[in-house]
Amino acid sequence: MALFEGPQVDNRIECIVRINSIQTSVGLAGIQSVLDSHSPPPALMLPKVRSPEEIKLLDELLQESSRDTRLNIIRETNAGREADYEIAQASSRIEALFFGGVDMAADLRCQNSWEPLLYARSRVVHAAAAAGIDVIDAPYLNLDDLDGMKREACLAQELGFSGKGAIHPKQISILNQVFTPTEGEVAYAKKICTPMSQPMAAS
Numbered sequence: 001m002a003l004f005e006g007p008q009v010d011n012r013i014e015c016i017v018r019i020n021s022i023q024t025s026v027g028l029a030g031i032q033s034v035l036d037s038h039s040p041p042p043a044l045m046l047p048k049v050r051s052p053e054e055i056k057l058l059d060e061l062l063q064e065s066s067r068d069t070r071l072n073i074i075r076e077t078n079a080g081r082e083a084d085y086e087i088a089q090a091s092s093r094i095e096a097l098f099f100g101g102v103d104m105a106a107d108l109r110c111q112n113s114w115e116p117l118l119y120a121r122s123r124v125v126h127a128a129a130a131a132g133i134d135v136i137d138a139p140y141l142n143l144d145d146l147d148g149m150k151r152e153a154c155l156a157q158e159l160g161f162s163g164k165g166a167i168h169p170k171q172i173s174i175l176n177q178v179f180t181p182t183e184g185e186v187a188y189a190k191k192i193c194t195p196m197s198q199p200m201a202a203s
Contacts, residue, residue, distance in 0.1 A: 016072055018045040022054055031058065035065045043070040043095070048103070050080035052090035059091040069093065075124045076100025078107040084127035097128045098165070101138030112141075114152055125160040139165035146174060153178040 019030035034040045049055065055071065062069050071093045075084060077100075088097055104120050105112035121137070128135035137156040140149035153164045153175055163179050166172050181189070 014043070015041055016043040016045050017041040018047065021048040022046065022058060023048070023050070031061065034067065034069060035061060040067050040069050042068075043072060045072045045074060045098070047074045047100070048077050049073050049075065049087055050077060051083055052086040055087060055090035055094070059093055062093070070095050072096045072098060074098040074100045075127075076103040076107075078104065078120075081120065081123060084123050085130055088127040088131035088133065094131070094133055096134035096136055096162070097124050097131075098136045099124045099138050099161075102141075114155060121156075121159060121161075128162075129160060134162040135160065137161040137164040139167045140171070141167065143168050143170070146171070150174050150178065 017034075019034075020027035022028060022031060034044065046054075046058070055073065058071070071091060073087060073094060073096070075081075075087070075097055080087065084097075088094065099121055101112050101117055104117060108116070108120070110116035125135050137153070140152055142148060149171060156164050157178055161179075164175050166175055
């Protein structure tokens with residue numbers, strides 16, 4: 001937490017600190033560091049979340065310490081899969097769900113590829129949509145297959161993901177291209193969101 005020993009510079013770069021599962025002693029120590037800090041990180045990333053109770057407990061601790069820290073939840077285990085909706089809505093601090101493909105595939109004893117994980121991915125997307133928060137797909141691990149990454153990113157975008165994780169800078173421009181709305185999409189969104197200039201007459 002050395003990065004957060006003093007006030008943060010507003011450089012428009014979002015900082016999210018990933019801690020260990022709060023079901024571990026190391027994870028609890030990380031939470032305590034946040035609670036003790038005079039300049040806590042603006043957001044935390046929580047791995048291996050299995051139940052909404054974990055989030056509610058952390059929310060209460062942050063509230064008790066007057067911390068505005070936001071939460072990003074990684075859904076990467078089969079345990080608690082049926083509680084995805086409850087997890088997504090367990091705290092108003094939650095701003096995004098992240099799908100963790102590697103650990104989910106290990107739990108399910110399947111390949112870490114699109115088709116075997118489609119159901120698990122879909123549940124996370126649905127839960128995030130119900131809660132009105134962002135949802136980020138797992139990174140593509142083969143750095144030498146940018147075409148494959150783009151194909152998977154397009155599938156994720158079509159499924160409803162807000163974005164996709166990256167593990168190398170060379171992936172970023174492609175992901176930005178896939179997930180950035182087109183000019184036509186922006187224009188259409190503005191059109192349907194713009195209030196009518198004249199009220200509709202009562203019938």
